[in-house]
Every structure is written in C-alpha cells, then in structure tokens.
Amino acid sequence: MSTRWKPRSPPIAPGRKRAANASWKRRASLPGPKPKPILKPPPNKLTAAQDRRWLDAAARLALRGRPLARPNPSVGALIVKDGRVVGRGWTQAGGRPHAEAVALQQAGAAAIGATLYVTLEPCAHLSPRGPSCASLLAESGIARAIVGCGDPDPRTAGQGLERMRAAGIETALVDHAASRKSLAGYLMRAHLGRPHVTLKLAISLDGCIALADGSSRWITGAEARAHVHSRRALADVILVGGGTWRADAPRLDARLPGLADRNPERVVLTRGTIEGPRCIASPEAIATLDAQYLYVEGGAATAAAFLAADLVDRLDIYRAPIVIGNGLPAITDIGLGDLAEAHGRWQRAETRLLGEDIYERFERVRDKG
Numbered sequence: 001m002s003t004r005w006k007p008r009s010p011p012i013a014p015g016r017k018r019a020a021n022a023s024w025k026r027r028a029s030l031p032g033p034k035p036k037p038i039l040k041p042p043p044n045k046l047t048a049a050q051d052r053r054w055l056d057a058a059a060r061l062a063l064r065g066r067p068l069a070r071p072n073p074s075v076g077a078l079i080v081k082d083g084r085v086v087g088r089g090w091t092q093a094g095g096r097p098h099a100e101a102v103a104l105q106q107a108g109a110a111a112i113g114a115t116l117y118v119t120l121e122p123c124a125h126l127s128p129r130g131p132s133c134a135s136l137l138a139e140s141g142i143a144r145a146i147v148g149c150g151d152p153d154p155r156t157a158g159q160g161l162e163r164m165r166a167a168g169i170e171t172a173l174v175d176h177a178a179s180r181k182s183l184a185g186y187l188m189r190a191h192l193g194r195p196h197v198t199l200k201l202a203i204s205l206d207g208c209i210a211l212a213d214g215s216s217r218w219i220t221g222a223e224a225r226a227h228v229h230s231r232r233a234l235a236d237v238i239l240v241g242g243g244t245w246r247a248d249a250p251r252l253d254a255r256l257p258g259l260a261d262r263n264p265e266r267v268v269l270t271r272g273t274i275e276g277p278r279c280i281a282s283p284e285a286i287a288t289l290d291a292q293y294l295y296v297e298g299g300a301a302t303a304a305a306f307l308a309a310d311l312v313d314r315l316d317i318y319r320a321p322i323v324i325g326n327g328l329p330a331i332t333d334i335g336l337g338d339l340a341e342a343h344g345r346w347q348r349a350e351t352r353l354l355g356e357d358i359y360e361r362f363e364r365v366r367d368k369g
Contacts (some may be wrong), residue, residue: 043331046115047063052176054080054146059178059198062099062119066185067236067262067293073120073186075099079107079142081114100121100133104140112141119148119179120186124163125155134160138167145171148179152190185236188313194287195236195294198314199303200228201330205319208327209300213245223319223355229254231316233262236291241302242270245277252297264295269302283309304332314360315346318354 046054060078071074072095079087087110089102097105100122104111122133122145134156137145145164150173151157164171180187187197202219203209210216218225232238233254240250245268253263266277267289273279280286283306286294296306306312336342351360 010199048174051115051146051172051174054115055119055146055174055176056178058117058119059148059176060180061088061090062182063090063234065092065099066234068093069095069266070236070292071095071290072098073183073275075101075120076182077116077118079103079111079114079116080108080295081107086110086114094156096129098133101130101136104136113143115144115146117146117148119176119182121147121149121151121156121158121173121236122160122164123151123153123156124159125153132160132163134163137164137169142169145169146298147171147173148176149183149187152187158168161178184313187259193290195289196312196313197286197294197306197311198235198297198316199296199306199312200230200231200316200318200321201298202301202318203330204322204324204327205328205329206305206323206325206327208324209298209330210325212326212328214328216248219322220320220357221320222318222353224357224359226256226319227354228316229256229259232264232295233259235264235293235295237267237289237293238295238297239267239269239280239286239302241299242268242272242274242279242299243301244297244299245270245274250297256366259336269305285309286311291339298330300332303330307331308334313364313366315360315364317360317362319358319360321356 056311058076058078060076061076061078065076067074069091072091074091075098077087077089078085087103087105087107089097089099089104089106091097091099092102100116100118103116107114116137122137124132124134126132147161151160156158161171161173188194188196202216202224203211204219209219232252233256237254240252244250252266254260268274268277268279269281269283270279271281280288296302296312345365346362346363348360348362350359352359
C-alpha cells in the first residue's frame with residue numbers, strides 16, 4: 001500500500017523540521033511500532049478538485065474586467081506556485097492587456113515552474129497591440145496550464161493550447177462551468193450572434209410591478225435596489241420599453257460608489273422616435289448592438305416581447321413582501337398555448353434575502369453548443 005502525503009497546517013519551520021527528524025530517528029531505534037516517515041509532497045502537483053477551485057477563483061476574478069474589457073471577453077488568470085498566488089490578472093479596459101499578460105508581469109521570475117489557471121484559452125493570433133498570450137506563456141517558464149474554456153474564435157480555437165504544449169507546458173482544457181458562466185456574453189455573441197440577455201423584474205407577492213395608475217416607487221427596498229445597480233454595472237447596454245421611458249424618464253445608471261465609469265449604454269425598444277438614447281424596433285434587433293451583456297428592465301410589454309422571442313437567458317426577480325391587488329402585471333401575454341410548454345425552461349440558480357425582499361436568479365435551460 002502506498003503512503004499518501006497529506007498537507008499539514010501550519011508548515012514546520014526549517015529548524016523544527018530538523019528537530020522533528022531527529023525525534024523520528026530516536027523513536028525508530030526503540031522497540032515497538034515504528035513511526036511513519038515524514039514525507040514531502042510531490043512538487044507543484046495538485047488534484048483535479050484543487051485545480052477546479054483555483055479556476056473558480058479565476059472566474060470570480062474575471063468579473064472585475066466586465067464590462068470595460070469590451071470588445072474582448074473579460075478573462076481571469078491566476079499563476080500559482082507552492083499553493084500561493086504569485087500573479088493574477090483580468091482583461092483591462094478596452095481589451096488590453098490581456099489577463100495572462102498582467103498575471104505574468106506581476107509574477108515575474110516566480111512564474112518559472114508555476115501553474116497558470118485561466119478561464120479562456122490564451123490567444124494565439126498576431127495583433128498590432130502586442131504578442132499573443134500563448135507566445136508569452138511559452139517563453140515564461142510555467143510548468144502547467146489549466147484552461148477553463150476553449151476559445152471559439154477561429155484565430156485561436158485550439159492553437160493556443162497547441163502552442164503551449166509545443167513549448168513543453170503540461171496543458172489541460174477542462175469543462176469548467178464557472179469559466180463558461182463568466183464568459184456567457186462572449187460565448188453567446190460567438191455562437192448566436194447576439195448579447196447575453198438578463199431580464200430584471202421587481203414585483204409584489206401577487207406579481208404586480210405598479211399600482212393601477214402606474215405608480216411604482218418603490219416596490220422593493222434599498223438593499224434590493226442597490227443590488228440592481230450592481231447588476232447594471234456589469235452590463236454593456238440597458239434597455240427599457242418606449243412606454244417606460246416616456247412615463248418615468250429613468251436614469252438607468254449604476255448609482256453606487258466607485259462604479260461611475262461602468263454606466264451602461266441606454267437603449268429603448270420602440271417603433272417611434274425618442275430623443276437621446278438609441279432606439280431599436282424589435283427584440284431581434286439586439287443583434288445589431290455592440291454588446292456582450294444586455295440588461296432589460298421592462299416594462300411589462302417589453303418583458304413579454306423578449307420572453308415570447310425566447311431571447312431571455314437569465315431572469316433576475318426581486319420579490320417584495322407586499323400585495324397590491326388591482327395593479328399592473330409584470331408580464332403581458334407571451335403566446336403560451338399549453339402549460340406543458342412552460343415547464344422545464346427555467347432552472348433556479350440562486351436565492352438570497354436582500355433586506356425584506358427575496359432575490360431569485362433563474363437560468364434558461366438550453367442545449368450546449
């Protein structure tokens with residue numbers, strides 16, 4: 001039976017290690033059961049579960065670049081050596097420098113022999129803005145690269161992985177859900193030619209978004225509204241219907257400290273003309289937007305139009321503990337002919353309490369690819 005090394009915490013200082021070894025030798029010379037030898041871990045080798053935890057951290061790190069990394073995807077990268085992060089990075093504003101380049105610069109010589117965890121396959125194509133990340137990594141001295149998602153861009157697709165393998169880097173592409181989720185907008189744009197769409201609804205217990213006269217300030221409390229502002233800050237574009245725009249003239253910005261530079265572009269769904277924001281005439285026209293992430297805030301007819309067109313990928317529902325009664329419904333007719341068609345389309349992904357309100361996130365169930 002092989003002896004398996006188990007990490008110990010806290011680590012033993014060099015002087016204490018010598019004392020421990022001397023003590024082990026003395027005990028070994030005595031009669032009776034022999035003590036187990038003190039084993040050292042294999043260098044820089046981690047389990048698949050540990051690799052995934054580091055990739056989870058890289059995926060969370062990627063959020064820091066969203067949405068400022070546009071037109072590039074926001075990627076997260078960590079360089080880990082002996083269980084410590086020696087370099088980290090995310091895609092910077094405007095798309096450059098890339099996450100891997102930032103992490104390598106921070107790591108410096110410590111990158112030699114380390115492991116890279118990156119949410120998206122490193123780019124392999126030439127650019128006037130700098131060398132490819134695959135080339136930088138090939139020359140960096142890293143020993144391993146764990147990649148969370150392949151790049152659908154034909155200029156890279158698979159070539160970044162091969163470039164690293166050719167340089168002697170142990171490279172693995174894993175099917176990592178958190179990495180794919182962090183790249184949802186980029187992947188949606190690459191595969192379906194449109195942004196990833198989140199529909200937000202703030203409703204009462206009986207499914208209303210306002211009183212019968214249209215009064216809606218406020219359905220939810222301050223904590224829920226702050227959470228909405230944080231979601232706005234992650235979107236490239238925010239959209240409302242023409243009726244909502246004309247009735248409320250909403251600001252549609254991210255009113256949280258430190259997020260003033262992350263206000264999304266405003267778009268109105270209308271067949272008419274409106275001064276100021278950009279207008280589109282149909283939900284399908286979102287394909288013309290220069291965006292990876294679209295945040296839809298209503299009203300009811302707009303929500304129904306996007307749902308009927310099956311263009312909603314995520315539902316953010318904020319439910320306040322109030323009953324309105326004869327109020328305005330959150331969604332109008334979406335053309336549902338049979339209740340069986342409604343089941344199996346949405347999966348609850350998150351639930352949390354925000355003050356007195358309940359927040360629920362639902363993801364649209366779609367086939368992969």
